[in-house]
Amino acid sequence: MNLLKKAKGFWGTIVLVVIFSVVTQLLINGGTLNSFYVNTLFSIGINIILAASLHLIIGVTGQFSIGHAGFLAVGAYASAIITMKLGLPFPVAIIAGGAAAAIAGLIIGIPTLRLRGDYLAIATLGFGEIVKIVFLNIDYIGGASGMTVTHLTTWPWLIACVVITIVVIVNFTNSTHGRACISIRENEIAADAMGINTTFYKVMAFIIGAFFAGVAGALHAHNFYIIQPPNFGFLKSFDILILVVIGGLGSMSGAVIAAIALTIISTFLSSYPEVRMVIYSLVLIVMMLFRPQGLMGSKEITSFLKLGKAAKGGVHHDGKNTVA
Amino acid sequence: MTAKTPLLKVENVGIRFGGLKAVSDVNLELNQGELVGLIGPNGAGKTTFFNLLTGVYVPTEGMISLGSEKLNGLAPYKINQKGISRTFQNIRLFSDLSVLDNVKVAYHSLAKHSIVSSLLRLPSHFSGEKEMEEKAIEFLKIFKLESVMHEQAKNLPYGQQRRLEIARALAANPKLLLLDEPAAGMNPQETEELMNLIALIRERFSLTILLIEHDMLLVMGVCERIYVLDHGQLIAQGNPEQIRNNPKVIEAYLGEEVS
Ligand SMILES: Nc1ncnc2c1ncn2[C@@H]1O[C@H](COP(=O)(O)OP(=O)(O)OP(=O)(O)O)[C@@H](O)[C@H]1O
Ligand SMILES: [Mg+2]
Numbered sequence: 216m217n218l219l220k221k222a223k224g225f226w227g228t229i230v231l232v233v234i235f236s237v238v239t240q241l242l243i244n245g246g247t248l249n250s251f252y253v254n255t256l257f258s259i260g261i262n263i264i265l266a267a268s269l270h271l272i273i274g275v276t277g278q279f280s281i282g283h284a285g286f287l288a289v290g291a292y293a294s295a296i297i298t299m300k301l302g303l304p305f306p307v308a309i310i311a312g313g314a315a316a317a318i319a320g321l322i323i324g325i326p327t328l329r330l331r332g333d334y335l336a337i338a339t340l341g342f343g344e345i346v347k348i349v350f351l352n353i354d355y356i357g358g359a360s361g362m363t364v365t366h367l368t369t370w371p372w373l374i375a376c377v378v379i380t381i382v383v384i385v386n387f388t389n390s391t392h393g394r395a396c397i398s399i400r401e402n403e404i405a406a407d408a409m410g411i412n413t414t415f416y417k418v419m420a421f422i423i424g425a426f427f428a429g430v431a432g433a434l435h436a437h438n439f440y441i442i443q444p445p446n447f448g449f450l451k452s453f454d455i456l457i458l459v460v461i462g463g464l465g466s467m468s469g470a471v472i473a474a475i476a477l478t479i480i481s482t483f484l485s486s487y488p489e490v491r492m493v494i495y496s497l498v499l500i501v502m503m504l505f506r507p508q509g510l511m512g513s514k515e516i517t518s519f520l521k522l523g524k525a526a527k528g529g530v531h532h533d534g535k536n537t538v539a
Numbered sequence: 540m541t542a543k544t545p546l547l548k549v550e551n552v553g554i555r556f557g558g559l560k561a562v563s564d565v566n567l568e569l570n571q572g573e574l575v576g577l578i579g580p581n582g583a584g585k586t587t588f589f590n591l592l593t594g595v596y597v598p599t600e601g602m603i604s605l606g607s608e609k610l611n612g613l614a615p616y617k618i619n620q621k622g623i624s625r626t627f628q629n630i631r632l633f634s635d636l637s638v639l640d641n642v643k644v645a646y647h648s649l650a651k652h653s654i655v656s657s658l659l660r661l662p663s664h665f666s667g668e669k670e671m672e673e674k675a676i677e678f679l680k681i682f683k684l685e686s687v688m689h690e691q692a693k694n695l696p697y698g699q700q701r702r703l704e705i706a707r708a709l710a711a712n713p714k715l716l717l718l719d720e721p722a723a724g725m726n727p728q729e730t731e732e733l734m735n736l737i738a739l740i741r742e743r744f745s746l747t748i749l750l751i752e753h754d755m756l757l758v759m760g761v762c763e764r765i766y767v768l769d770h771g772q773l774i775a776q777g778n779p780e781q782i783r784n785n786p787k788v789i790e791a792y793l794g795e796e797v798s
Pocket of ligand 2: 585586587628
């Protein structure tokens with residue numbers, strides 16, 4: 216039966232992930248992987264979570280939100296407060312980071328998701344900057360000098376969070392609830408006319424996306440020893456956005472592949488930050504010229520492996536204001 | 540038996556956009572099971588009237604009720620859930636979704652499985668999705684679209700896209716179906732097939748249908764009653780014979796040909 220096959224595919228993947236994680240952990244313990252590789256691996260994991268969470272908002276639901284670093288910041292600081300100020304354990308910090316970002320998503324989402332297209336982009340961009348400036352001015356969390364955070368992000372925690380993020384977002388997308396979100400992306404007026412509560416689903420996508428960005432924030436904060444507001448500015452939001460755009464709007468696997476590839480590229484270029492921006496820009500230009508639909512277009516990797524059916528298209532802009 | 544209450548009752552409804560009264564003072568009643576036409580020249584306000592009925596616009600005056608429920612001010616999705624479903628003059632499909640998924644979206648509000656059950660892949664998720672899929676396939680069979688159910692909607696030929704839009708509207712299980720120029724852009728044969736289809740679904744789902752059509756002759760052929768809009772106002776109503784001989788209607792349509 217089809218269901219059984221799918222379940223097998225799912226558990227098969229989980230088993231592979233567990234084997235991969237254990238082997239990697241052994242390599243880390245044995246010192247085969249030096250700290251450069253380990254850092255890269257951790258960055259990849261965090262970026263996958265960020266890309267997947269923004270993919271749900273932009274790629275699936277079609278809401279062009281470009282202040283994702285704001286949610287990352289909220290998660291990072293909330294989790295740091297939990298461990299550093301309140302002395303609670305790391306798992307609590309991860310959940311609190313996600314929850315704080317989700318609440319921020321709810322508060323920001325309700326007013327801004329009434330806006331469309333460019334206006335939503337500007338509003339979310341503004342949100343990201345406001346978060347940064349607010350954090351800069353709160354002494355309790357260190358203001359401009361930031362917070363020092365103990366290194367608590369370990370490989371098992373990271374892998375667990377990556378897997379949970381992907382499973383939750385894929386499960387959401389491949390259900391009637393995900394289809395409701397996709398229908399909003401495809402044609403919001405028609406979705407509304409067909410009984411979809413568009414506001415509810417836009418806010419829901421925003422909350423889930425923000426939650427996982429907050430989780431990424433917790434992992435990030437406890438991986439880099441120090442967090443400072445300037446790290447969460449527009450450039451960080453742009454770094455996340457580019458993963459989704461290059462991966463192909465609407466493709467989860469594209470976003471994940473882009474997260475892996477661009478993290479590796481930028482790690483090797485970390486001593487030349489200007490070169491990195493130039494390369495990113497070049498990649499974008501080349502992409503626009505030769506593959507405007509992004510790396511994967513609307514396809515998922517499963518459709519190449521013939522495991523699933525063709526997936527779900529890109530973002531559309533409907534220039535019409537009147538409803539005819 | 541008590542006196543029959545109309546399914547849809549529209550009283551003195553109107554809307555203005557700035558200075559323009561796109562629809563004003565419209566009164567209209569639809570009884571259960573009727574197929575009624577709404578005609579009028581270009582820009583008469585027909586589509587705007589549909590937008591008022593479906594909550595896209597909130598009327599600036601008047602009352603709309605379905606059965607005993609007042610619809611004014613409800614969001615479009617709520618009105619759809621209460622039993623009014625529509626198609627659009629300019630087709631609005633979910634282009635990148637498959638034909639099957641287009642229909643499934645319309646089932647969404649009838650779905651029984653929650654977000655949590657889908658996230659955790661609980662049994663209710665699988666049974667809910669399976670039920671939706673089976674119902675959607677049944678539907679596509681009625682519309683002879685089951686052979687293309689895995690195609691993306693945007694890849695269908697025009698006539699099939701129109702049919703899919705009607706199928707999608709019906710899947711939401713409406714009491715009242717609003718069709719906005721469903722035959723626009725079709726050749727005579729496609730138009731005839733479409734009219735047969737409309738007759739069939741009306742029978743099968745005991746539907747009430749309000750049909751906008753530009754082509755008078757076509758409407759005269761299928762509708763029992765017809766309303767005529769011109770410049771946002773109802774200028775006539777009656778059976779096809781009465782409409783055909785109504786001087787105001789003739790004038791409105793002649794006026795269009797001249798301008
Ligand atoms: N959102 C809007 N803002 C301003 N004016 C509008 C709006 N929607 C419709 N109108 C105007 O209302 C009038 C009626 O338009 P409507 O689309 O309802 O006509 P119609 O009868 O459907 O015509 P057609 O046969 O061409 O489809 C037109 O003058 C139109 O420009
Ligand atoms: Mg119209």
